[in-house]
Amino acid sequence: MKFKTIFEPFKIKSVEPIIMSSEEERSLFLEEANFNPFQLHSKDILIDFLTDSGTSAMSSKQWSAIMDGDEAYAGSKSWLKMEEEVKDLTGFEYILPTHQGRAGERILYGYLGGKGKIFISNTHFDTTRANIEFSGAEAIDIPIAESAEPMLSHPFKGNMDTDKLKELLKKYGSKKIGAVIMTVTNNSGGGQPVSMKNAIEVSNLCKKFNVKFFLDCCRIAENSYFIKTREPGYINLSYRNIAKEMFALCDGCVMSAKKDGLVNMGGFLALKDKELADACTNLLIITEGFVTYGGLSGRDMEAIALGLREVFDEDYLKYRIRSTEYLGEMLYKMGVPLIWPIGGHAVYIDARSFYPHIPVDKYPGQALVCELYIKGGIRSVEIGSVMFGKYDKKGNLIPAPNELVRLAIPRRVYTQSHIEYVIEVFKILIENKRDVKGFVITEESEFLRHFTAKFKHAE
Numbered sequence: 001m002k003f004k005t006i007f008e009p010f011k012i013k014s015v016e017p018i019i020m021s022s023e024e025e026r027s028l029f030l031e032e033a034n035f036n037p038f039q040l041h042s043k044d045i046l047i048d049f050l051t052d053s054g055t056s057a058m059s060s061k062q063w064s065a066i067m068d069g070d071e072a073y074a075g076s077k078s079w080l081k082m083e084e085e086v087k088d089l090t091g092f093e094y095i096l097p098t099h100q101g102r103a104g105e106r107i108l109y110g111y112l113g114g115k116g117k118i119f120i121s122n123t124h125f126d127t128t129r130a131n132i133e134f135s136g137a138e139a140i141d142i143p144i145a146e147s148a149e150p151m152l153s154h155p156f157k158g159n160m161d162t163d164k165l166k167e168l169l170k171k172y173g174s175k176k177i178g179a180v181i182m183t184v185t186n187n188s189g190g191g192q193p194v195s196m197k198n199a200i201e202v203s204n205l206c207k208k209f210n211v212k213f214f215l216d217c218c219r220i221a222e223n224s225y226f227i228k229t230r231e232p233g234y235i236n237l238s239y240r241n242i243a244k245e246m247f248a249l250c251d252g253c254v255m256s257a258k259k260d261g262l263v264n265m266g267g268f269l270a271l272k273d274k275e276l277a278d279a280c281t282n283l284l285i286i287t288e289g290f291v292t293y294g295g296l297s298g299r300d301m302e303a304i305a306l307g308l309r310e311v312f313d314e315d316y317l318k319y320r321i322r323s324t325e326y327l328g329e330m331l332y333k334m335g336v337p338l339i340w341p342i343g344g345h346a347v348y349i350d351a352r353s354f355y356p357h358i359p360v361d362k363y364p365g366q367a368l369v370c371e372l373y374i375k376g377g378i379r380s381v382e383i384g385s386v387m388f389g390k391y392d393k394k395g396n397l398i399p400a401p402n403e404l405v406r407l408a409i410p411r412r413v414y415t416q417s418h419i420e421y422v423i424e425v426f427k428i429l430i431e432n433k434r435d436v437k438g439f440v441i442t443e444e445s446e447f448l449r450h451f452t453a454k455f456k457h458a459e
Contacts, residue, residue: 005416008415009313009315010059018046021044023374026377030373034442034443034456035439036450037050038050038381038450038451045379047378047422048378049346049379049407049409050379051408052259052346053100053408054258054264055258056258056410056412057411057412058263059412061306062303062310065305066299069300069301070298071297074290075292076292078301079097079293079301082095082268082301082305085304086268089240089247089308090217090247091248092247092252092253093272094271094272094274094277096270096281096284096291097268097294098269098294098295098296100258100265101267102128103267103288104255104269105127105132105254106131107287108179108252108280109128109131109132109178110131111276112179112212113132113135113137113178116136116137117135117136117177118137118168118172119132119137119139119178119180119181120177120179120180120181121140121183122143122181122182122183122194123141123147123158123186123188124139124183124188125187125216126388134447137178140168143158143159143160148402150190150339151337153340153341155195155230155231155341156193156194156195157189157190157339157341158190158192158193158194159195160198162201162202162205165202169206169209169211173209174210177209177211178212180206180212180213181216182194182202182215183215183216184217184219184223185219185223185226187346188383190339190402191219191344191345191348192341193344194223196227196231199249200249212251212276213250213251214251214253214254215246215247215250215253216253216254216255217243217246217253217255219260219345220260221243222321222344224246224317225239225318227242228242243312251271251272252276254267254268255267257307259345261304262306262412263300265296265300266300266301266304268304269284316412320411324343324344325341325342327409329342331423334423334426334427334430335430336349337350345408346406347409348406350404351364351367351368351403352402352403355438357434358437358438362439362458363385363439363441363455365383365386365403365404366386366439366455367436367437368380368436369405371429372425375428375432376428380405380407380408381405381450382403382404382450383400383404383406384399384402384403384404385400385403386450387450388400437457437458439455439458440455440458441455442454442455442456
């Protein structure tokens with residue numbers, strides 16, 4: 001029998017209080033934060049959907065393992081556990097621990113990048129793009145055409161356009177292309193999954209043109225769920241074996257374990273090639289730490305080793321994906337424009353369509369994240385022209401492809417009643433849509449400006 005109620009497959013053993021606040025108080029908090037939710041204090045948040053990175057609730061087994069953490073500088077037994085687990089999952093020989101995913105990106109893409117180099121992806125996420133561009137290289141996104149239409153239904157909207165990939169590989173060649181990067185799931189593309197068929201096609205093209213192929217695998221378990229349930233030929237495979245099949249297609253991977261590792265801090269870089277691994281190891285030691293801890297404590301590594309097992313649990317993944325789908329489906333029924341179908345870790349609102357009266361250069365996504373906080377205490381993040389917009393030589397905005405707001409749902413943190421509250425807040429936002437104004441940026445940094453930018457209301 002199929003029940004309508006979403007049943008969390010866990011019991012709550014410890015709780016953290018939420019401090020309630022009024023709309024008037026939140027308006028003041030947001031103004032003090034220069035209308036940037038990144039600058040808000042967490043104590044002033046009711047529901048925190050800013051990110052699913054590092055915000056998971058760890059299991060009792062993970063907390064228990066933390067007490068067994070070996071904090072030895074070299075050769076920690078906790079490292080040996082993590083190394084064994086990552087090797088088993090990825091199949092790669094060389095494992096480099098890092099304090100989080102972007103550290104692995106900086107090491108790998110900093111080494112392979114540099115002025116004149118090209119990196120190609122289904123969609124680079126913000127830190128990936130920033131690390132590539134900081135090296136002087138260029139990041140090119142080639143998602144499939146279907147990804148440009150928010151409400152178009154496609155089972156694997158996160159796929160890479162292989163025709164465009166072939167053109168770029170022919171145009172630039174192996175000497176100029178630093179790497180091809182497949183992000184699974186495609187975060188900036190709406191949390192959409194990538195099919196195994198597409199990954200195989202990309203892998204074959206990279207081998208043909210002698211170009212390295214890497215996975216950004218921070219949500220590999222969630223992507224495996226979609227492959228098992230949507231792609232022919234995979235229904236009888238376990239989620240973990242599906243992930244292993246995808247890892248076998250590439251030359252290495254970067255992982256922020258703060259997502260599908262179910263931990264609050266940690267990551268790794270895993271590689272097939274010894275020469276590349278040796279070069280990255282040198283950078284790891286200089287910038288992160290020794291090769292057997294790489295910026296992590298022993299207790300972090302214990303938690304990661306367990307998290308990489310727990311995340312592939314069938315009951316957990318069904319709950320995870322279904323609870324995210326539920327929020328998206330309810331908003332869709334209310335008429336909220338969003339990315340369809342719903343992704344694995346987040347619901348993405350189409351802010352341009354939600355606020356059609358706000359022009360792109362007045363950042364409708366930023367307007368929506370501010371309204372969500374003021375009206376309901378919900379913190380979310382803009383994924384549009386604040387995050388990915390550029391300027392031309394005259395200083396005019398080059399908009400991002402989409403103006404999105406991401407509601408990233410932490411793993412094992414919120415209950416069904418929290419989700420129902422979020423739905424109620426959107427009902428209020430719909431009633432007051434025409435009264436909302438856009439924003440202008442008053443201060444920004446060169447890279448990753450959305451973290452620290454300051455805003456004011458547009459005139």
